Amino acid sequence: MALIGQILLYLAFIILIFSIIYSVLAIKKKSIKYINISKYLIISSSFLIWTSTISLVYAFVTNDYTIKFVAHYSDSTTGFWYKVSALWAGQSGSLLFWTAILALFIIIMLFTYPKKENIMIPHILWFLGLSLLFFLYIVLFTSNPFEVFSMKEKLPMDGVGLNPQLQTFSMLFHPPLLYFGYVGFNIVIAFAFAALITNKLDSGWLILSRNWALISWLFLTIGNILGAQWAYTELGWGGFWAWDPVENASFIPWLTSTAYIHSANLQLKRGIFKKWTVSLIMITFGLTILGTFITRSGFIDSVHAFAKSTIGWYFIGFLIVFTLVSVFLIIFRLKELKTDAKLDSFFSRENTYVFANMAFLVGVFIVLFGTLAPNIFKAMGEKISINQSYFNEVFSPVGLFILLLMGLAPAFSWKKITKNNFQKRLLPAFALTIIFTIAIILFKPIMIKKIANIYSLLAISLSFFNVIIIIYEFSWAFKHLKKENYSFKNALIWLFVKRNSKYAGYLVHLGMVMIFIGLSGTAFNTEKSKMLELNQSLKIENYELKFKKIYLDSSNVDKDQVYSVIDLYKNNKKIDVLKPHKNFYNNAIEGVTSEVSIYSTAIKDLYVVLEGFDIDKNLIFIRAYINPLIIWLWIGGLVIMISSIPLFFRKVLKETKEAKEANV
Amino acid sequence: MNKKIIIAMILMLSTVGYLISASFINNKISYLSINDLKASPATFIGKEIKITGKVLNDKLEEKLTSDGKIYKFEIKDKMVKKDPAKLTVLYTGVLPDSFQENADVVCTGELNKNGEFIASSIIAKCPSKYETQGDEHPEEIKIKKKEPLNNNNTDHKE
Numbered sequence: 001m002a003l004i005g006q007i008l009l010y011l012a013f014i015i016l017i018f019s020i021i022y023s024v025l026a027i028k029k030k031s032i033k034y035i036n037i038s039k040y041l042i043i044s045s046s047f048l049i050w051t052s053t054i055s056l057v058y059a060f061v062t063n064d065y066t067i068k069f070v071a072h073y074s075d076s077t078t079g080f081w082y083k084v085s086a087l088w089a090g091q092s093g094s095l096l097f098w099t100a101i102l103a104l105f106i107i108i109m110l111f112t113y114p115k116k117e118n119i120m121i122p123h124i125l126w127f128l129g130l131s132l133l134f135f136l137y138i139v140l141f142t143s144n145p146f147e148v149f150s151m152k153e154k155l156p157m158d159g160v161g162l163n164p165q166l167q168t169f170s171m172l173f174h175p176p177l178l179y180f181g182y183v184g185f186n187i188v189i190a191f192a193f194a195a196l197i198t199n200k201l202d203s204g205w206l207i208l209s210r211n212w213a214l215i216s217w218l219f220l221t222i223g224n225i226l227g228a229q230w231a232y233t234e235l236g237w238g239g240f241w242a243w244d245p246v247e248n249a250s251f252i253p254w255l256t257s258t259a260y261i262h263s264a265n266l267q268l269k270r271g272i273f274k275k276w277t278v279s280l281i282m283i284t285f286g287l288t289i290l291g292t293f294i295t296r297s298g299f300i301d302s303v304h305a306f307a308k309s310t311i312g313w314y315f316i317g318f319l320i321v322f323t324l325v326s327v328f329l330i331i332f333r334l335k336e337l338k339t340d341a342k343l344d345s346f347f348s349r350e351n352t353y354v355f356a357n358m359a360f361l362v363g364v365f366i367v368l369f370g371t372l373a374p375n376i377f378k379a380m381g382e383k384i385s386i387n388q389s390y391f392n393e394v395f396s397p398v399g400l401f402i403l404l405l406m407g408l409a410p411a412f413s414w415k416k417i418t419k420n421n422f423q424k425r426l427l428p429a430f431a432l433t434i435i436f437t438i439a440i441i442l443f444k445p446i447m448i449k450k451i452a453n454i455y456s457l458l459a460i461s462l463s464f465f466n467v468i469i470i471i472y473e474f475s476w477a478f479k480h481l482k483k484e485n486y487s488f489k490n491a492l493i494w495l496f497v498k499r500n501s502k503y504a505g506y507l508v509h510l511g512m513v514m515i516f517i518g519l520s521g522t523a524f525n526t527e528k529s530k531m532l533e534l535n536q537s538l539k540i541e542n543y544e545l546k547f548k549k550i551y552l553d554s555s556n557v558d559k560d561q562v563y564s565v566i567d568l569y570k571n572n573k574k575i576d577v578l579k580p581h582k583n584f585y586n587n588a589i590e591g592v593t594s595e596v597s598i599y600s601t602a603i604k605d606l607y608v609v610l611e612g613f614d615i616d617k618n619l620i621f622i623r624a625y626i627n628p629l630i631i632w633l634w635i636g637g638l639v640i641m642i643s644s645i646p647l648f649f650r651k652v653l654k655e656t657k658e659a660k661e662a663n664v
Numbered sequence: 665m666n667k668k669i670i671i672a673m674i675l676m677l678s679t680v681g682y683l684i685s686a687s688f689i690n691n692k693i694s695y696l697s698i699n700d701l702k703a704s705p706a707t708f709i710g711k712e713i714k715i716t717g718k719v720l721n722d723k724l725e726e727k728l729t730s731d732g733k734i735y736k737f738e739i740k741d742k743m744v745k746k747d748p749a750k751l752t753v754l755y756t757g758v759l760p761d762s763f764q765e766n767a768d769v770v771c772t773g774e775l776n777k778n779g780e781f782i783a784s785s786i787i788a789k790c791p792s793k794y795e796t797q798g799d800e801h802p803e804e805i806k807i808k809k810k811e812p813l814n815n816n817n818t819d820h821k822e
Contacts, residue, residue: 165761165762235760235761236758236760236761237758237760346666346668346669346672351669354669355672355676358673358676359676362676362677362680366680366684369684370688373688373692374695383694383695383696383700384692384693384694384695385692385693385694385695385714386688386691386692386693387691387692387693388691389687389690389691390687390688390690390691390692393683393687393690393691394680394683394684394687394688397679397680397683398680401676529733529757529758531733591761591762592761592764593761594758594761609758611733611758611759612726612733621733623757623758
């Protein structure tokens with residue numbers, strides 16, 4: 001199996017080189033025939049990559065321990081889906097997986113690309129061809145997942161096994177979603193490059209890449225949220241985000257891609273922001289490469305970086321070349337990127353976008369600086385580390401500023417805020433928000449003790465402000481629809497197809513607001529721990545945890561489980577039975593995982609960890625956390641996911657026509 | 665761009681610049697290997713620092729007090745192979761699941777006068793670190809028999 005997978009990859013590599021050559025020839029000779037040859041070659045190369053990837057998955061599923069990678073990341077007790085997911089559990093497999101996703105996306109892109117467009121496509125082909133070649137090169141020559149044990153080495157009887165902490169539902173989806181996001185932006189950037197080179201800088205390339213950008217953004221968003229949820233439910237420390245370099249690496253491209261989505265929308269609608277749009281997509285892609293370097297090089301000390309390896313330096317090389325070419329292209333096309341929109345007023349919707357873009361970039365700088373600072377100082381001979389509070393303290397105000405702009409933008413009008421908008425929307429919304437804030441301060445549902453609490457209060461107030469604005473927008477829309485006598489179906493079409501970037505966009509904002517509310521709760525966490533004998537209890541806020549039983553369950557093949565049974569009382573009434581437990585895995589890693597119990601309500605989570613135990617003496621040691629409002633993070637993620645769906649419809653209806661109009 | 669935007673931008677950037685520098689100075693802490701620490705322990709006593717090392721003896725002692733469970737363990741310098749410097753760490757709280765012998769850990773806390781490190785937080789390297797290194801092969805990892813479980817508080821048979 002290893003040999004077949006290997007040969008397929010070599011074949012793919014060679015075919016890909018020819019595809020790139022033909023795409024370049026196609027540009028030189030302006031030949032449609034060459035374009036088609038290049039297309040077919042890259043598609044067949046992509047299929048070979050897929051066959052090869054599937055052969056590796058097959059090796060996992062059939063326990064082929066002659067392959068080192070398979071032996072390291074699975075064993076005979078690993079479940080089927082976790083064997084499949086072991087593909088991206090380690091470095092070399094995850095890179096092959098990445099390559100395969102890029103191959104898949106290229107195929108999809110080529111099948112959905114307008115057949116008649118012949119100017120940009122050869123450039124897109126060589127760019128994507130080179131990107132694919134880069135990854136294929138790394139997989140084949142530096143980090144080969146098909147490496148087998150040599151003749152001298154003894155073959156293992158069983159694999160090492162997949163780390164138990166990775167054997168969770170969110171781990172099945174979190175890494176692939178992030179890869180989908182990164183790779184999706186690789187497709188978008190190919191469009192941007194082609195547009196810059198061929199000087200087709202009107203909205204044509206934006207329309208063609210709109211869905212790619214949106215879906216990639218959505219993948220990144222959901223991927224990050226799932227990662228946070230994994231950390232929350234699986235790592236047992238009560239938190240979900242630690243500003244670890246690896247987390248930051250996936251967070252910063254998210255920031256710039258968010259700015260990109262908004263700028264691109266503005267360019268599509270109003271023909272302005274061209275420089276912003278191309279710059280932001282370049283920066284986004286550059287940051288994904290930088291992020292890959294951070295996670296894969298061992299250059300930065302992180303709690304979950306991959307093993308140290310040299311492949312990081314390939315990414316740095318890639319990044320440098322990419323940045324130089326991008327900067328050159330943008331400078332070269334500076335004239336064409338100029339837009340002659342003049343703003344009449346400071347208080348215009350356009351300006352909220354300008355400030356939001358700036359805020360996103362500043363946010364990136366803050367996170368990047370905090371992540372790289374230890375290395376900068378190391379170069380100067382000082383060994384330091386940055387506390388998490390740096391990120392919380394500095395990033396929070398920027399986040400709050402973005403939240404404010406998110407509410408202001410819809411209330412402002414294009415060019416200049418109208419008197420009507422100011423008096424009927426903004427002023428009442430501000431007034432209500434101030435009343436709301438004062439009410440919170442007076443009635444003290446939350447206590448303000450430290451700066452973080454003030455940030456939280458502001459986050460809640462601004463969320464309230466946003467909600468009012470969104471309600472106002474929808475009530476205006478409903479009034480309008482009623483006046484025009486729309487049927488229910490037509491109303492839905494008007495809202496979520498014709499004007500989807502507006503109204504579905506507001507719902508996405510609503511999801512973001514929920515996430516801000518969830519984040520604001522973190523400033524009010526409390527925790528308590530206690531050793532308990534049978535029938536003793538731990539009290540935290542209005543909850544009481546009474547220890548009833550502890551037992552061992554060894555019915556599973558792959559693990560032994562120690563369960564503690566705890567009755568949960570709320571205001572002295574029994575409401576639930578919690579079973580926080582520990583899993584002891586039998587594979588060679590002998591991993592232990594704490595499986596926490598979480599009792600969630602809209603207001604707060606009760607999070608219980610079984611920290612230690614003694615079965616013979618009927619003793620347990622538990623730790624309980626109160627995490628206020630955290631559930632809104634996950635609900636917000638869900639809202640974003642669902643309300644993004646309508647954003648993709650418009651293209652189905654209008655793509656061909658618009659693409660034609662845009663003359664691409 | 666009009667003047668107002670430029671002024672607003674300058675205001676915004678300088679605020680952020682101030683925040684970054686102020687917060688950075690407050691949150692910058694020394695991050696040392698055990699060798700660095702042992703070279704001049706006196707300078708670090710009572711200061712918040714971060715220490716990185718490998719767990720040498722994961723269960724020197726575990727005690728229960730009214731504050732919770734106190735763990736005592738030893739870590740060694742991970743760069744020096746021969747006779748590495750050692751450090752005793754005391755910690756109250758939840759040890760991460762990946763905490764075990766030979767795990768790379770990062771401890772935040774301070775050194776007390778007895779040369780023990782009082783950790784306020786401990787991070788053990790995360791799952792994706794399980795990348796096997798160099799010449800380590802699965803067959804060298806013994807598959808242990810199931811042992812009766814007891815993660816108890818006072819004695820340890822492992």
